[in-house]
Amino acid sequence: MKILRWxxxxxxxxxxxxxxxxxxxxxxxxxxxxxxxxxxxxWRNLSASLRSALPMVLFAVVLMLMQxxxxxxVTSLAAKALAVFLFSTAAFRLxxxxxxxxxxxxxxxxxxFFLYLLFVRHFVIILQSEASRVLHARALCIACPYGRGALxxxxxxxVSLFSRSLVRxxxxxxxxxxxxxxx
Amino acid sequence: xxxxxxxRGLTFGYDSVEPCLHDVSFSVDGGECVGIVGANGAGKSTxxxxxxxxxxxxxxxxxxxxxxxxxxxxxxxxxxxxxxxxLFMPTLLQDVTLPLxxxxxxxxxxxxxxxxxxxxxxxxxxxxxxxxxxSLGERKRASIAAALAGAPEIIFLxxxxxxxxxxxxxxxxxxxxxxxxxxxxxxxxxxxxxxxxGRLLVLSQGRIxxxxxxxxxxxxxxxxxxxxxx
Numbered sequence: 001m002k003i004l005r006w007x008x009x010x011x012x013x014x015x016x017x018x019x020x021x022x023x024x025x026x027x028x029x030x031x032x033x034x035x036x037x038x039x040x041x042x043w044r045n046l047s048a049s050l051r052s053a054l055p056m057v058l059f060a061v062v063l064m065l066m067q068x069x070x071x072x073x074v075t076s077l078a079a080k081a082l083a084v085f086l087f088s089t090a091a092f093r094l095x096x097x098x099x100x101x102x103x104x105x106x107x108x109x110x111x112x113f114f115l116y117l118l119f120v121r122h123f124v125i126i127l128q129s130e131a132s133r134v135l136h137a138r139a140l141c142i143a144c145p146y147g148r149g150a151l152x153x154x155x156x157x158x159v160s161l162f163s164r165s166l167v168r169x170x171x172x173x174x175x176x177x178x179x180x181x182x183x
Numbered sequence: 184x185x186x187x188x189x190x191r192g193l194t195f196g197y198d199s200v201e202p203c204l205h206d207v208s209f210s211v212d213g214g215e216c217v218g219i220v221g222a223n224g225a226g227k228s229t230x231x232x233x234x235x236x237x238x239x240x241x242x243x244x245x246x247x248x249x250x251x252x253x254x255x256x257x258x259x260x261x262x263x264x265x266x267x268x269x270l271f272m273p274t275l276l277q278d279v280t281l282p283l284x285x286x287x288x289x290x291x292x293x294x295x296x297x298x299x300x301x302x303x304x305x306x307x308x309x310x311x312x313x314x315x316x317x318s319l320g321e322r323k324r325a326s327i328a329a330a331l332a333g334a335p336e337i338i339f340l341x342x343x344x345x346x347x348x349x350x351x352x353x354x355x356x357x358x359x360x361x362x363x364x365x366x367x368x369x370x371x372x373x374x375x376x377x378x379x380x381g382r383l384l385v386l387s388q389g390r391i392x393x394x395x396x397x398x399x400x401x402x403x404x405x406x407x408x409x410x411x412x413x
Contacts, residue, residue, distance in 0.1 A: 098273040099273075102274075102277065105290075106284040106290070118271055118273070121271075122267075122271035125267075168268070171265065171268040172267075172268050174232070174235075174237050174268075175261070175268040175269045176269075177237070178235060178237075178256060178259070179269070179281060179282040179285060180282050180285030180286045180333075
């Protein structure tokens with residue numbers, strides 16, 4: 001099972017690189033479809049897997065919108081970014097890298113790389129919990145999700161999420177510094 | 184007892200207009216348990232960050248007779264208010280081992296030491312679990328274990344009872360009471376600090392407005408009221 005997870009995960013990483021290189025629109029569309037199917041299969045919960053990809057979908061849409069507003073050709077950059085996200089997060093989920101981390105020797109490049117991945121994973125968890133708090137608090141405050149003040153509250157919620165994330169990042173950094181990470 | 188922490192004339196402000204710590208001075212002896220009490224926003228956490236050299240303040244801080252440095256901080260344990268700021272590894276054992284490995288300990292010796300510390304805090308059966316899968320009380324004890332792994336001579340705890348239920352507070356009190364090292368605990372949970380601390384410093388608007396034996400400070404109702412503690 002472990003070998004299968006390694007093979008599958010590494011295959012996904014290779015596909016991620018391939019998505020960056022290819023330029024044929026039909027292949028990119030196929031990669032996107034495959035990416036969403038994989039995501040749903042690995043997460044085993046269709047709605048949750050699609051919901052968690054929503055911020056990245058929004059990012060891709062805003063990116064295309066900005067290209068269009070700036071008057072430059074709308075490229076495949078947004079679609080590629082979304083596909084890379086889908087494949088790399090699936091690989092991140094599939095690869096048994098946390099178990100592999102325990103076998104690496106402290107001070108080696110591989111150990112440092114896995115530590116970096118652990119930092120990223122931990123901060124994603126923090127971001128998710130902060131975002132869900134902000135969104136729940138907003139949902140309790142507004143009368144209707146699309147009514148008066150809904151957009152303003154969403155914008156202020158996102159601003160507060162940014163400042164809260166900074167505070168959490170600062171504390172996390174300080175705690176790890178005191179645990180000897182600079183040594 | 185030897186003085187392990189000495190603070191003289193500590194002043195700090197996030198902006199140049201209004202300092203949030205004014206001329207703070209106190210000292211802590213080895214093995215002593217000191218409580219820093221104050222209402223929300225009194226400057227307790229800021230004071231801790233200044234003591235650890237994470238914020239640059241005016242005045243003098245001496246840890247074991249020297250400025251906070253890598254060498255002196257290696258003899259210090261810190262427990263943050265939120266355990267998630269400290270614990271992030273796949274297993275609790277790895278979380279407790281990590282500071283030892285960072286400071287050059289051999290992997291096997293670090294694992295043995297981590298198991299022993301987890302055992303002391305009654306967490307040995309959870310060594311293989313991730314911190315995210317533990318209750319808040321267990322996570323608090325786990326972050327204390329991570330802080331104690333390096334055999335510190337002084338431990339700083341920032342509001343350790345925040346959000347804990349009664350049973351977890353009792354467990355934490357028992358664990359901290361048994362520690363033979365110096366302890367500096369911030370908070371506003373007077374009952375908890377009343378059982379643990381031998382001495383209390385009352386912080387109000389960034390100033391130490393009173394200092395003395397715990398029972399004496401806790402009996403001064405007017406003082407506690409003015410500091411926003413009751």
